[in-house]
Amino acid sequence: MEYFKSGLKTVLGTPDVEDQPSGADIVERLVDRVQHSTLLADRRDACRALKALSRKYRIEVGAKGMDALCQVLQQDRADAEIASYALDTLRLIMHNEIYEEEEIPDVTAKDSHKLGERFTEIFIKKKENVGLVLDYLEEFDFHVRWPALQLLLLLLTNKAKDVQEMILVSPMGVSKLIDMLSDSREVIRNNSVLLLTLLTKSNANIQKILAFENAFDRLFDVIQEEGNADGGIVVQDCLNLMLTLLRNNISTQNFFKEGNFISRILPLLQLPTVDEWPIQRINNVHSVLQIIRTLVSPTNPAQATSSCQQAMYTSGILKAICDLLIANGVPRNPLTEAIYTVAELIRGHNDNQLFLESVKSFESPPKDILLLLLCTMLSDKQPFDMRCAVLYVFQCYLYRNDFGKMKIVQKLLPLEKEVTETCISNLLCRGLFNKEPLNSWFSAVVLSHALIDNPEGKEKLLNVKLSSSDNNPPTLLQQIVSSIQTNDKAQFKIGYLMFLSTWFAHCSLAVESFLKINTGIPYFITQTNRLENEEIEEIVSGLSTFVMGICLAFNPDTVENFKKDSLRHLITKRIGVETFVDKLNDVSRNESYTRASKHPQPTAQNSNSLLLDYEFCKLFKMLEGMIMRALNTLPGQDDSEKLVTNQKLIEELNTTVDSLKNELSEKTNRIEELCRLANDFRDDTDRIKTELFRLQENHMSLIQAYQMKENELESYRRLLEMHGIWVS
Amino acid sequence: MSYAYLFKYIIIGDTGVGKSCLLLQFTDKRFQPVHDLTIGVEFGARLVSIETKPIKLQIWDTAGQEAFRSITRSYYRGAAGALLVYDITRRDTFNHLTTWLEDARQHSNSNMVIMLIGNKSDLEAKREVKKEEGEAFAREHGLVFMETSAKTSDNVEEAFINTAKEIYEKIQEGVFDINNEANGIKIGPQHSTGNSSIPGGNNRSNGNGCC
Numbered sequence: 029m030e031y032f033k034s035g036l037k038t039v040l041g042t043p044d045v046e047d048q049p050s051g052a053d054i055v056e057r058l059v060d061r062v063q064h065s066t067l068l069a070d071r072r073d074a075c076r077a078l079k080a081l082s083r084k085y086r087i088e089v090g091a092k093g094m095d096a097l098c099q100v101l102q103q104d105r106a107d108a109e110i111a112s113y114a115l116d117t118l119r120l121i122m123h124n125e126i127y128e129e130e131e132i133p134d135v136t137a138k139d140s141h142k143l144g145e146r147f148t149e150i151f152i153k154k155k156e157n158v159g160l161v162l163d164y165l166e167e168f169d170f171h172v173r174w175p176a177l178q179l180l181l182l183l184l185t186n187k188a189k190d191v192q193e194m195i196l197v198s199p200m201g202v203s204k205l206i207d208m209l210s211d212s213r214e215v216i217r218n219n220s221v222l223l224l225t226l227l228t229k230s231n232a233n234i235q236k237i238l239a240f241e242n243a244f245d246r247l248f249d250v251i252q253e254e255g256n257a258d259g260g261i262v263v264q265d266c267l268n269l270m271l272t273l274l275r276n277n278i279s280t281q282n283f284f285k286e287g288n289f290i291s292r293i294l295p296l297l298q299l300p301t302v303d304e305w306p307i308q309r310i311n312n313v314h315s316v317l318q319i320i321r322t323l324v325s326p327t328n329p330a331q332a333t334s335s336c337q338q339a340m341y342t343s344g345i346l347k348a349i350c351d352l353l354i355a356n357g358v359p360r361n362p363l364t365e366a367i368y369t370v371a372e373l374i375r376g377h378n379d380n381q382l383f384l385e386s387v388k389s390f391e392s393p394p395k396d397i398l399l400l401l402l403c404t405m406l407s408d409k410q411p412f413d414m415r416c417a418v419l420y421v422f423q424c425y426l427y428r429n430d431f432g433k434m435k436i437v438q439k440l441l442p443l444e445k446e447v448t449e450t451c452i453s454n455l456l457c458r459g460l461f462n463k464e465p466l467n468s469w470f471s472a473v474v475l476s477h478a479l480i481d482n483p484e485g486k487e488k489l490l491n492v493k494l495s496s497s498d499n500n501p502p503t504l505l506q507q508i509v510s511s512i513q514t515n516d517k518a519q520f521k522i523g524y525l526m527f528l529s530t531w532f533a534h535c536s537l538a539v540e541s542f543l544k545i546n547t548g549i550p551y552f553i554t555q556t557n558r559l560e561n562e563e564i565e566e567i568v569s570g571l572s573t574f575v576m577g578i579c580l581a582f583n584p585d586t587v588e589n590f591k592k593d594s595l596r597h598l599i600t601k602r603i604g605v606e607t608f609v610d611k612l613n614d615v616s617r618n619e620s621y622t623r624a625s626k627h628p629q630p631t632a633q634n635s636n637s638l639l640l641d642y643e644f645c646k647l648f649k650m651l652e653g654m655i656m657r658a659l660n661t662l663p664g665q666d667d668s669e670k671l672v673t674n675q676k677l678i679e680e681l682n683t684t685v686d687s688l689k690n691e692l693s694e695k696t697n698r699i700e701e702l703c704r705l706a707n708d709f710r711d712d713t714d715r716i717k718t719e720l721f722r723l724q725e726n727h728m729s730l731i732q733a734y735q736m737k738e739n740e741l742e743s744y745r746r747l748l749e750m751h752g753i754w755v756s
Numbered sequence: 757m758s759y760a761y762l763f764k765y766i767i768i769g770d771t772g773v774g775k776s777c778l779l780l781q782f783t784d785k786r787f788q789p790v791h792d793l794t795i796g797v798e799f800g801a802r803l804v805s806i807e808t809k810p811i812k813l814q815i816w817d818t819a820g821q822e823a824f825r826s827i828t829r830s831y832y833r834g835a836a837g838a839l840l841v842y843d844i845t846r847r848d849t850f851n852h853l854t855t856w857l858e859d860a861r862q863h864s865n866s867n868m869v870i871m872l873i874g875n876k877s878d879l880e881a882k883r884e885v886k887k888e889e890g891e892a893f894a895r896e897h898g899l900v901f902m903e904t905s906a907k908t909s910d911n912v913e914e915a916f917i918n919t920a921k922e923i924y925e926k927i928q929e930g931v932f933d934i935n936n937e938a939n940g941i942k943i944g945p946q947h948s949t950g951n952s953s954i955p956g957g958n959n960r961s962n963g964n965g966c967c
Contacts, residue, residue: 196826196827196830197826197827199826199829199863200829201830202830203830203833203834232796233796233827236797236799237827237830239799240797240816240830240831242834242937279797279798279799282799283799286799286801287814288945
């Protein structure tokens with residue numbers, strides 16, 4: 029403190045002992061000196077003193093000194109020392125926290141924590157100021173570049189949006205910042221990663237410039253130097269910057285894929301086995317997985333996602349993450365995230381789905397990874413978020429996977445029932461009737477995903493019967509209908525109802541089987557008519573209404589008492605059209621409906637609030653209108669009735685087409701045969717023709733020869749005649 | 757996928773002259789008749805071969821509107837080639853060339869190859885700028901010139917590939933420092949590190965050929 033005072037004395041001269049100047053006075057004099065002194069050394073000393081006072085008298089230094097400090101930045105570029113004092117002082121007054129020694133006047137006391145932000149606003153009001161600081165980055169001298177970098181970091185922290193725009197328009201502004209990544213001094217390089225992260229946050233234009241300026245290359249270089257996933261926090265910072273560059277930006281994602289950067293991710297996933305993962309490794313791997321998920325997110329354009337999925341497969345990343353799933357000792361956090369990542373890597377991509385199917389565990393005998401995952405999902409000892417992640421894997425595995433869907437249905441059919449080995453289908457079927465509601469809900473969702481866009485599967489599933497010990501075992505459908513009636517928990521019912529809706533939609537045969545179950549429709553009507561106070565019960569009653577609506581819309585008109593017209597009559601009379609509509613609206617108005625429709629990934633705070641499924645919500649939205657139409661049309665002029673007749677017509681036409689097809693193929697075969705024959709004949713003819721030609725030629729030459737001989741003979745004859753030997 | 761070199765291009769010029777269409781025609785071989793305003797900068801890539809060497813062209817298509825000018829300026833520095841495009845049916849786009857050129861020269865590295873493109877050559881009936889004028893401008897400023905049609909794809913390939921040839925020649929002559937990525941040139945993955953002497957070798961043999 030004594031030193032500090034004496035320092036002040038040398039700068040200010042010895043003050044009068046009686047008249048101790050106030051902080052404000054000192055600052056004022058210093059500022060005056062900074063502005064008006066002609067000697068550089070004087071200005072430099074004053075600047076240093078201002079810096080020393082900027083904590084205690086922050087308001088004074090900021091309010092009175094800001095212009096003077098900016099003036100220094102403008103005029104005294106040549107002197108590194110004064111520039112570094114000015115940059116430091118600016119940073120100190122814009123700092124966000126209150127200093128311990130800070131003297132806070134009463135008037136500003138309650139706003140004092142916003143002082144840093146206020147001063148930042150004042151500083152950037154003059155646009156050229158940000159440019160000035162950027163210029164100082166070009167100085168290689170550590171004492172200048174470092175405070176300039178720190179000041180920019182602070183400006184971006186306090187006023188991200190404005191400063192981003194200013195840097196963007198200042199010539200080569202972004203480029204200068206990127207160059208900091210190549211600085212050999214680690215502290216500058218590492219802080220520039222943080223700076224660039226702030227700079228690029230939600231600014232697509234700056235993100236693209238960074239991509240253009242080879243930022244991905246440099247970041248991967250830094251990551252590699254630092255030891256990939258086992259590197260320190262710098263690796264995590266670099267990965268976070270990459271994530272900021274890629275998130276919600278199709279252009280940079282496309283660039284990332286085109287530039288073959290996906291293959292550079294692989295080393296980050298090749299992890300040496302350790303007993304316990306250090307926390308930094310957990311964080312690094314988590315960030316890597318985030319990057320991968322950004323590239324293959326279901327919300328990206330389908331084309332972009334599928335080409336990235338392909339690249340992830342070819343570069344071995346899918347395999348590396350699957351290895352992570354079956355490896356030992358992977359902590360819960362990266363493991364759950366890895367499961368989510370695998371889900372999105374295979375979603376709708378047939379090759380990747382097949383690959384996942386083929387992955388087996390290391391134990392002996394090896395088990396299918398899908399089976400292991402399913403066991404995790406169906407075990408209430410596992411953490412909830414991990415079970416949700418596995419559900420997501422199955423949803424993504426079945427998404428647009430006709431083969432996989434059929435496989436699940438096929439394994440449930442009676443013919444296959446003799447097989448005793450545990451398979452996915454059996455586990456799911458057992459899970460459906462498990463006493464833990466979540467277990468049943470999960471199984472119902474997976475099974476309904478196996479039925480989406482799978483008309484054949486829907487019909488085959490009607491033949492599935494349960495427990496062979498019984499003489500007359502119930503069908504799967506009968507069992508579900510009776511389980512709905514005996515279970516009280518809403519989660520059970522919602523799972524079953526979603527499954528039934530998916531099953532019945534566009535499948536009159538299934539509706540028929542359901543209507544034939546005596547207790548079915550009556551129970552659903554009572555469910556609809558229940559007056560519910562709780563939101564969760566509202567969903568149950570809404571879904572019951574929905575199932576009945578489906579029975580109406582896809583009614584086969586074959587079941588006595590529940591033909592289309594009578595069912596409509598029943599609904600109008602027992603429930604009323606308005607109530608029916610209200611019940612349906614209750615579902616789409618529910619918060620869990622909104623939440624589930626947002627994203628294919630299942631999300632919920634806890635196991636009780638997991639109620640609706642993304643694909644089901646899509647179905648609900650699609651069929652809602654159709655059900656309303658079916659309900660509102662008068663008997664006889666029925667849309668869906670037409671639909672059924674149309675379907676019959678189509679079926680008839682299909683048979684005709686099939687028989688025509690057969691006929692056609694027969695004819696084609698016949699024609700081919702004839703063609704072959706004709707070809708043979710043509711070959712023969714050709715051969716004969718050549719023969720003939722040859723013979724003709726022979727003949728000609730013989731005639732010629734004969735003619736010659738004849739001529740010869742004639743001349744001889746004439747000769748003999750001449751000599752009187754020959755008398756004709 | 758692998759390439760010997762990667763060249764970065766930018767496409768610049770007034771709004772509506774057909775920059776994005778040129779890129780689309782070159783990368784996807786199709787034409788989009790509706791003008792879709794480019795926001796900021798878009799990106800495309802294609803592999804071509806120059807003297808049997810695979811070369812990856814990484815093309816950055818900029819927005820022509822004045823409002824985006826400060827953003828697009830950031831792309832000059834790191835580019836090895838630029839296509840400066842005007843519309844032969846709009847005289848004003850030709851008149852603005854000087855401003856574009858000044859901007860490019862000021863912010864780019866001095867070796868950047870600039871190709872002048874008069875686009876929309878299929879619209880002969882509406883022509884406002886003679887081909888000779890374009891040629892004269894190019895001669896005056898030391899640019900390569902070409903008239904193209906992104907619609908019929910006439911000369912589009914040539915425009916991109918000739919620019920690449922020019923850059924390639926400059927590399928052979930040793931004008932470009934290929935190890936400085938700020939020049940917009942990158943050595944392909946399999947050619948980097950161990951094989952970095954290859955370009956130097958080419959350089960020498962080329963020199964011999966000249967003598």
